[in-house]
Amino acid sequence: MKMMAQQSATTVSPANLRRYVLKVNGEEREVTSYRDTSLLLVLRNELSLNGPKYGCGLGECGACTVMIDGVAARACVIPAYGVRQRAITTLEGLGQRDALHPVQQAFIDEQAAQCGYCLNGMIMTTAALLQDLPCPSDQQIRSALSGNLCRCGTHQEILCAVKRAVQLCLEQAEAQQ
Incomplete structure (x- = not known):
């Protein structure tokens, strides 16, 4: 028991704090945290980015999902210090208020939210998914979203929103050509 108390006291010692830079939503941001502080806590507490939510703290529910180098990842189980050389995108960095990302717009269009807690992870x-697979099948959509929990039962609306997002992304790609 004494050993655990000593380790804990050592872990939270000011000498163990690290100052480093994270690239979040296209900007370099300086943060200070312990080496094992989760990316979620740094994003929310140090950078005031509240899109990612604290859900289970175990990487199981998806509420804390961000993209790291374009790949969906659970911010609650990833030490922020370990991703300091990588591009992190949060919900706030997907689009802007006056120019939403097609996925954000699709979720609004389809009213795919009830309590909204799962929305960050779903979006x-x-x-x-749509970066890697622009025209996913229903099964691919269900498979990709299977790790995101929605307690309110808006699953049908969410599936409709993803299908709408596919349409919006294709329309956006055509308009850019």
């Missing part, structure tokens, strides 16, 4: 996972 971020969908955005990552």
Whole structure:
């Protein structure tokens, strides 16, 4: 028991704090945290980015999903210090207020939210999916979103929103050509 108390005291010692830079939503941001502080806590507490939510703290529910180098990842189980050389995108960095990302717009269009707690994970996972697979099948959509929990039962609306996002992304790509 004494050993655990000593380790804990050592872990939270000011000498163990690290100052480093994270690239978040296209900007370099200086943060200070312990080496094992989760990316979620740094994003929310140090950078005031509240899109990612604290859900289970175990990487199981998806509420904390962000993209790291374009791949959906659970911010609650990733030490922020370990991703300091990588591009991190949060819900706030997907689009802007006056120019929403097609996935964000699709979720609004389809009213795919009830309590909204799962929304961050659903949107971020969908955005990552559509980067890799622009026209996913229903099964691919369900598979990609299977790790995101929605307790309110808006599953049908979420599936409709993802299908709408596919349409919006294709329209956006055509308009850019």
